[in-house]
Amino acid sequence: MARTDLRHPAGAPGPWFVDDRCIDCDAARQVAPGLIARNPGDGVSVFTRQPTTDDEVAMAWRAVLVCPTRSVGHETIRQPPPGVYPHHLGDGVHRLGHNARDSFGAHSYLVVRPGGNLLVDAPRWTQQLLGPIADLGGVDHLLLTHRDDVADADRYAERFGARVWIHEDDRAAAPYATDLVRGTDEVEVVPGVVGFPVPGHTRGSVLWHVDGRLLFSGDSLSWSPRQERLTAFRDACWYSWDAQTASLDRFARSGHRFDRLFCGHGWSHDAPAEVFHDHLVDLVARMPDRR
Numbered sequence: 001m002a003r004t005d006l007r008h009p010a011g012a013p014g015p016w017f018v019d020d021r022c023i024d025c026d027a028a029r030q031v032a033p034g035l036i037a038r039n040p041g042d043g044v045s046v047f048t049r050q051p052t053t054d055d056e057v058a059m060a061w062r063a064v065l066v067c068p069t070r071s072v073g074h075e076t077i078r079q080p081p082p083g084v085y086p087h088h089l090g091d092g093v094h095r096l097g098h099n100a101r102d103s104f105g106a107h108s109y110l111v112v113r114p115g116g117n118l119l120v121d122a123p124r125w126t127q128q129l130l131g132p133i134a135d136l137g138g139v140d141h142l143l144l145t146h147r148d149d150v151a152d153a154d155r156y157a158e159r160f161g162a163r164v165w166i167h168e169d170d171r172a173a174a175p176y177a178t179d180l181v182r183g184t185d186e187v188e189v190v191p192g193v194v195g196f197p198v199p200g201h202t203r204g205s206v207l208w209h210v211d212g213r214l215l216f217s218g219d220s221l222s223w224s225p226r227q228e229r230l231t232a233f234r235d236a237c238w239y240s241w242d243a244q245t246a247s248l249d250r251f252a253r254s255g256h257r258f259d260r261l262f263c264g265h266g267w268s269h270d271a272p273a274e275v276f277h278d279h280l281v282d283l284v285a286r287m288p289d290r291r
């Protein structure tokens with residue numbers, strides 16, 4: 001619960017606030033754009049204005065329940081309304097919120113599909129999600145993008161009887177995994193669900209490509225709204241930038257296309273497939289300059 005005694009003084013006057021335990025993970029800003037922004041003074045999040053419409057209040061509640069440090073809140077209404085998460089983003093993709101601090105606030109997603117539901121990375125464990133996930137059909141396959149964003153995957157997998165997929169090189173983060181992605185070979189989980197290894201951010205990073213158009217990129221690829229182009233995190237590349245460059249180049253040449261990008265960290269985005277492809281080719285061309 002956000003602490004009123006730690007309310008950040010730079011926030012807009014009013015009942016909604018962010019406390020100063022914020023770790024600058026960016027998640028709240030992504031679910032409440034236009035309401036919550038990075039404070040130039042110290043880089044943490046603040047409300048730039050108070051929500052005024054029902055839609056904006058809903059965004060503020062999503063920020064409350066996405067925050068890994070529980071830093072976002074309302075001065076007097078301490079109990080969120082029901083149904084904040086899962087948040088349907090279209091095409092069966094639901095953001096789950098409840099981001100975990102030990103994955104530095106990474107997003108996770110439930111994908112509801114006729115061929116079996118997918119959970120891409122995992123939120124922190126909360127009873128609040130169990131009923132809604134069950135109502136949406138549970139989880140058949142839990143797909144981990146890399147070692148950092150595992151959170152409480154083990155508990156969700158056990159609760160829903162899901163198979164767990166991770167790359168063998170990041171397996172230490174999920175020793176309970178039932179299925180391994182190996183080397184740089186693509187793997188088909190079920191028809192329409194492909195794991196594409198992209199060593200770089202970590203040695204065992206994987207892109208999960210769904211139904212020929214949805215891409216779950218973990219921390220390997222994201223959208224920069226400021227630059228209006230795809231980006232990758234040079235300063236948060238733990239294994240090899242050269243390998244990440246080569247991996248994204250291999251994906252660009254693979255023939256896989258996507259028109260919806262869902263990230264662990266960074267901003268998700270929609271664009272026509274050929275536009276995304278051109279952005280990806282451009283990103284790969286720029287990456288060597290950032291060695």
Ligand code: SF4
Pocket residue numbers: 018021022023024025026027028029044045066067068069070071072105
């Ligand atoms: S989600 Fe929480 S910790 Fe992350 S930037 Fe927003 S307020 Fe800060």
